[in-house]
Amino acid sequence: MATNPPTGDNARKGAVRQRSQTLNPKNNKWIKRNTNTGQFMDQKADNKPFKGVRKEK
Template sequence: MATIPPSGDGHRNGAVRDRSQAQNPVNGNWTKRDTTTGRFIDQKTDGTPFKGVRKEK
């Protein structure tokens, strides 16, 4: 039987809440936003989306 490892081992369980991401049409980078305030939080420069963050349409 599989077991769940102990908490605090350095990885995330489940999706990131209150965040979304969209791809910037100008440079193609993925930008992370806070859904409660609408402010931009972070941007990835390698062209791959953030893990565990839902995508905007």
């Protein structure tokens, strides 16, 4: 039988909303963007994409 997850563990369930990510071809790093305003928010230090954030085409 399934049980409810523990409360207070600060774990995200599902995707991050109102965010998208795209790959910057100049430096080969992923950039996170706010989908409402189109403003760039954050860039990854490594070359791996953000977890739980949808990718733009």
